[in-house]
Amino acid sequence: MIFTINYSLYLVFTLFICCDGMATNQVWNQQTKLQKRPWVKSRLTRAVYLRKLIIGNSPASIIDHPYQVLLMINGKPKCGGSIIRSNFILTAAHCIHNVKVHQLQIRAGSTDRTLGGQIREIQEMYYPDDKFNIDTYDFDIAILKLVEHLVFNEAVASIELPTPGREIKEHDMAKATGWGMTDPLESTLPKILQVVKLPQISTSSCRKYYGNLISERMFCAGYEEGGKDTCLGDSGGPLVANNTLVGITSWGGDICAQAGKPGVFTKISFFREFIDDIINNKII
Ligand code: ARG
Numbered sequence: 089m090i091f092t093i094n095y096s097l098y099l100v101f102t103l104f105i106c107c108d109g110m111a112t113n114q115v116w117n118q119q120t121k122l123q124k125r126p127w128v129k130s131r132l133t134r135a136v137y138l139r140k141l142i143i144g145n146s147p148a149s150i151i152d153h154p155y156q157v158l159l160m161i162n163g164k165p166k167c168g169g170s171i172i173r174s175n176f177i178l179t180a181a182h183c184i185h186n187v188k189v190h191q192l193q194i195r196a197g198s199t200d201r202t203l204g205g206q207i208r209e210i211q212e213m214y215y216p217d218d219k220f221n222i223d224t225y226d227f228d229i230a231i232l233k234l235v236e237h238l239v240f241n242e243a244v245a246s247i248e249l250p251t252p253g254r255e256i257k258e259h260d261m262a263k264a265t266g267w268g269m270t271d272p273l274e275s276t277l278p279k280i281l282q283v284v285k286l287p288q289i290s291t292s293s294c295r296k297y298y299g300n301l302i303s304e305r306m307f308c309a310g311y312e313e314g315g316k317d318t319c320l321g322d323s324g325g326p327l328v329a330n331n332t333l334v335g336i337t338s339w340g341g342d343i344c345a346q347a348g349k350p351g352v353f354t355k356i357s358f359f360r361e362f363i364d365d366i367i368n369n370k371i372i
Contacts, residue, residue, distance in 0.1 A: 263283050264327045311350070
């Protein structure tokens with residue numbers, strides 16, 4: 089009797105472990121394309137693996153980041169951007185490289201990446217003296233002029249720019265927002281806007297991580313140990329400190345949130361004159 093109970097308990101137990109594991113493994117494999125990683129087997133190993141890599145962000149509301157826009161190419165999400173005037177958006181040059189204005193659209197005023205808010209077409213795009221370098225991502229900044237002004241409300245507003253030449257305050261916290269990837273192993277984008285808080289790293293300090301890949305027009309934000317970062321799809325979007333737009337998400341480590349590979353941002357204070365000339369209509 090005792091033996092029977094023990095044996096059936098053993099059977100139930102083994103069945104539970106085996107089948108539960110199998111089912112989650114199947115879903116897991118479908119979801120994360122981990123078939124090529126047979127070593128990510130047990131649920132515990134998976135949890136530890138993900139804990140290390142997850143890009144420590146959390147869902148956000150557009151009401152708290154009303155300057156954030158989504159940039160779409162041929163109707164598909166591509167990058168982020170920031171509202172600097174009711175008819176001007178700041179983004180990254182690499183987001184619109186080799187793209188024609190009629191292919192571009194922005195969505196403002198929506199927490200949801202896929203619906204709502206205000207959609208606008210683009211009339212003109214500007215780069216600083218066509219200096220953007222696709223190999224180095226130097227001068228990774230672009231301004232989009234909208235065909236029609238945005239209507240400002242609690243979910244749509246512009247953000248302040250830093251004073252010209254203002255240097256990055258090392259260790260000062262900043263927040264990056266966007267609809268970029270939230271899991272370095274997943275290629276799907278979140279539906280809801282995400283925010284991550286990161287300490288700023290000056291241009292010279294960031295050279296300790298990337299050497300001379302960091303130009304005078306770049307700085308970084310992130311943690312030495314990794315774990316929190318921007319990722320694919322966040323580019324062009326804002327990095328804000330003290331209610332000021334200090335950076336544009338530009339590039340980073342091949343795998344997002346890796347230790348010793350902080351996110352790299354375009355330094356907006358370097359480009360104040362360029363931005364002012366365009367938004368104040370000095371360049372036609
Ligand atoms: N270049 C990327 C984009 O186009 C942003 C990459 C940020 N990468 C990183 N590891 N922080 O969306």
